[in-house]
Amino acid sequence: MKPLVKLSFAFALVAAVVGARADEVQVAVAANFTAPMKEIAAAFEKETGHKVQAAYGATGKFYAQIANGAPFEALLAADDATPTKLVAQGLAVKGTQFTYAIGTLVLWSTKPGFVDDQGKVLAKGTFEKLAIANPKTAPYGAAAMQVLTGLKLLDQVSPKFVTGENIAQAFQFVSTGNAQLGFVALSQVMKDGKIADGSAWIVPGKLHKSIRQDAVVLTKGKDNPAVAALMAYLKGKQAQAIIQAYGYQI
Amino acid sequence: MPLSDSDLQSIWLTLRLATVVTTILLFLGTPVAWWLARTRSRWKGPIGAVVALPLVLPPSVLGFYLLVAMGPHGPVGQLTQALGLGLLPFTFWGLVVASVFYSLPFMVQPVQNAFEAIGDRPLEVAATLRASPLDAFFSVALPLAAPGFLTAGILTFAHTVGEFGVVLMIGGNIPGVTRVASVQIYDHVEAMEYSDAHRLAAILLIFSFLVLLALYLWRPNPKNT
Numbered sequence A: 001m002k003p004l005v006k007l008s009f010a011f012a013l014v015a016a017v018v019g020a021r022a023d024e025v026q027v028a029v030a031a032n033f034t035a036p037m038k039e040i041a042a043a044f045e046k047e048t049g050h051k052v053q054a055a056y057g058a059t060g061k062f063y064a065q066i067a068n069g070a071p072f073e074a075l076l077a078a079d080d081a082t083p084t085k086l087v088a089q090g091l092a093v094k095g096t097q098f099t100y101a102i103g104t105l106v107l108w109s110t111k112p113g114f115v116d117d118q119g120k121v122l123a124k125g126t127f128e129k130l131a132i133a134n135p136k137t138a139p140y141g142a143a144a145m146q147v148l149t150g151l152k153l154l155d156q157v158s159p160k161f162v163t164g165e166n167i168a169q170a171f172q173f174v175s176t177g178n179a180q181l182g183f184v185a186l187s188q189v190m191k192d193g194k195i196a197d198g199s200a201w202i203v204p205g206k207l208h209k210s211i212r213q214d215a216v217v218l219t220k221g222k223d224n225p226a227v228a229a230l231m232a233y234l235k236g237k238q239a240q241a242i243i244q245a246y247g248y249q250i
Numbered sequence B: 001m002p003l004s005d006s007d008l009q010s011i012w013l014t015l016r017l018a019t020v021v022t023t024i025l026l027f028l029g030t031p032v033a034w035w036l037a038r039t040r041s042r043w044k045g046p047i048g049a050v051v052a053l054p055l056v057l058p059p060s061v062l063g064f065y066l067l068v069a070m071g072p073h074g075p076v077g078q079l080t081q082a083l084g085l086g087l088l089p090f091t092f093w094g095l096v097v098a099s100v101f102y103s104l105p106f107m108v109q110p111v112q113n114a115f116e117a118i119g120d121r122p123l124e125v126a127a128t129l130r131a132s133p134l135d136a137f138f139s140v141a142l143p144l145a146a147p148g149f150l151t152a153g154i155l156t157f158a159h160t161v162g163e164f165g166v167v168l169m170i171g172g173n174i175p176g177v178t179r180v181a182s183v184q185i186y187d188h189v190e191a192m193e194y195s196d197a198h199r200l201a202a203i204l205l206i207f208s209f210l211v212l213l214a215l216y217l218w219r220p221n222p223k224n225t
Helices: A002-020 A031-048 A059-067 A081-088 A139-150 A154-160 A167-175 A225-235 A237-245 B005-038 B044-056 B059-070 B075-082 B092-118 B121-128 B133-144 B146-161 B165-171 B181-190 B194-218
Strands: A024-030 A051-057 A074-076 A098-103 A105-109 A130-133 A161-164 A181-185 A199-202 A211-217
Touching: A024 A031, A024 A059, A024 A225, A031 A051, A031 A098, A031 A167, A031 A225, A031 A237, A051 A059, A059 A074, A059 A081, A059 B181, A074 A081, A074 A225, A081 A211, A098 A139, A098 A225, A098 A237, A105 A139, A130 A139, A130 A167, A139 A154, A139 A167, A139 A181, A139 A211, A154 A161, A161 A167, A167 A181, A211 A225, A225 A237, B005 B044, B005 B092, B005 B146, B005 B181, B005 B194, B044 B092, B059 B075, B059 B092, B059 B165, B092 B133, B092 B146, B092 B165, B121 B133, B133 B146, B146 B194, B165 B181, B181 B194
Parallel strands: A024 A051, A024 A074, A130 A161, A130 A181
Antiparallel strands: A074 A211, A098 A211, A105 A181, A105 A199
């Protein structure tokens, strides 16, 4: 038993030391922003020497985790409602919220030519499964629902829904070919300024509420200078160039 | 407070899945267990290890491989499409296939132990009484291994009820088709509907406890398994 106690003590010590390093940022990032965030984090680390520890997932899940004491210091959400709510509840720092990107929804298939540039394939119904992100927790899922409701297609296509836990899983359902179609984020299918493969309909922004993606400093990251540095970096030219290359607006 | 319709639907679906999987595994797992218990082949080790894999593999590994294998470009997906069955992910039968893999060791291992505990002697005696191997299997081995079957059946059923990760990865969360109770709870938690989550979670907790309690009370002597 004794060596075990010693060992766990050593681990606790290591954890405490690592945790206390001020130049590390624990940031929760919306799943749709995974690819650009990896690029931004690499550039940020290179330039500042700070280290970014990013977790990627559904914004709604991060909210629940933060409300229950998760150790995140900043949140890059997929919407603006969640950061606003966190500020109102005292879980995020007032005055630090800003829009880092405006997301674009696409209807995407891996099959070339399957999706037309008007999205008429939705009404035709020549598909078996339509992947969306969980509209209750993922803003891109909610936007997809608004689009379908607006086009009066919701009742027609909802029996074909397969729901991903977040936008990354919706993408995975389509990319493995198990769903023929799916509503995903443009950032997931865009590479070097164009759709990397398959076919896609870039959903006009007027068909859904704009997906304003806000970042906010969380209460736990209030005194960490690396958090402030990351937020500043996100507003800078280099980060914005990366963000735009993935099809976001700023 | 009563359960919502969608909660009830998820419980019913879960029970249906567990029943189908347990039934299939009774027929599929028994010959495997019999072979593993009786064979002296050098394949016993490797096959036994493959059967036990789901005990140690993360559900994400199994879920990922199944999603790719059952997809339109995977070997299983091409087979099911060629047979006119369509694709398995996001269907009830897709979950059944996945759960059969996932719960395999829970069926095979207790039954194998029960068969091994019988030893050679009763079967030899049966042979001297001119029982054919098949006859000896059905009238000697099966009755003697009955407690092992009960344990295996209960464990398989309970383990399928408790399945989550694999279902999340290949299910697509479709109400009444693939949204089982564990996924429904996850959905409630994600959406911060904590009181809904509590109700369903408590039911599963009590169910699991009762199943295990029954198993331990009914099995006074561990040698019987």
